[in-house]
Amino acid sequence: SIPAPLEPGLLFLGAIAVACLAGYVYTGRYGLLIPGCVLSSLWLGATLIELVPAWPGSLDGATFFALLGTSFFAIYLVDRARTGRRRIWPILVGVGLLVFAVLVALSGFLPEVTVGSLFIVVPGLVLLAVYFWRRMYPLLIPACYIIAFALVIPMLESIPEGTGVEVFQILAILLSAVGVGSLAIYLIDRLYTRASNWWPLVPALVGLVGGALLGFAAWGMGLTAAQWELIGVIASSLWPLGLIVLGAWLVFRWARRVRRTPEQPAPPDEG
Incomplete structure (x- = not known):
């Protein structure tokens, strides 16, 4: 049988990734860096899945998504080193894919209900994090x-x-x-x-x-x-006790209001 890295499909995928990365190094175009890093991670993930015969649970899918998330961190780091720009979107995509990889890994060991809740709660946590970061109320x-x-x-x-x-x-x-x-x-x-x-x-x-x-x-x-x-x-x-508590609360509010009301000065003598 043909070794996994030498299979025609994986060879073609790896060749496209190398061509995109070489084009980015030569031209500096950001549009070539993204497919180069993403296709490289896809090639590496597919190769690992083919090389390892048996993965416990759902670790094969988790590894695949983890490598895909890592590729976006590579996009950020390479672009930052070459141009000095701070494009944040690759970090957000990378974190999202890593969290998704963790959920996929847990899906093989946790009940389906728990995993379903985790899959739904993650987008909410991402939106909440962006709210704290940018103070975007919507x-x-x-x-x-x-x-x-x-x-x-x-x-x-x-x-x-x-x-x-x-x-x-x-x-x-x-x-x-x-x-x-x-x-x-x-x-x-x-x-x-x-x-x-x-x-x-x-x-x-x-x-x-x-x-x-x-x-x-x-x-x-x-x-x-x-x-x-x-x-x-x-x-x-219990209802008499509720009336007593309500009466005590009303008396307390009345006492506070009286305490805050300033005393009126006495009218001057006309004589």
Whole structure:
């Protein structure tokens, strides 16, 4: 059999890569450096996969994407050394491919639900990183929602079927994800930029309250009459305590307002 590096397809791929790199060295054109580095990494990855007969798990695909990501770091370094320019996009692409390679490697050893969540959460983390880097508020919104929905995927997969309350549970989880994502948008932007964009508080309130109500409804459908009676006894015992707490809070607010109100000077004597 023909050795892997000498197979016609790999030889052709390697020849194109060498030609592109030679053209870049001779002309200095950036458009030749990119395919030269990328095709070189593809040739090296395909050769390694052919040479190693058995890869454990998904390490063959992970190695392939890791080499592809490394090629973009090479693009940045070679261009920086030759021209002194700082093009950031190869770094971003390289980091994204390396993270993807790690996820592919983990996919052979972790449950599918966990890997699916990781694949979804990575774009959200990338958008969040760019937001912190450039302070681009439009990127914060999808970042928080993507991360929130990625985190609830295992919860959605764990919902048992045939109980009759699956719809309430799914809607409760999804609404809660909307609420948590919206609250994260407000808090992150407030703490990082001191901005006062209050609109995320509206979907946060709707999502969290709606999710709590639907979750309580789903939970209540599985209770017996005796359990509901016990809940009623507990609620009837606690509502006076709630009134006491509310009254104490109102008195505290009134006292603070009185303390902050400046005293009015006495009117002068007319006589």
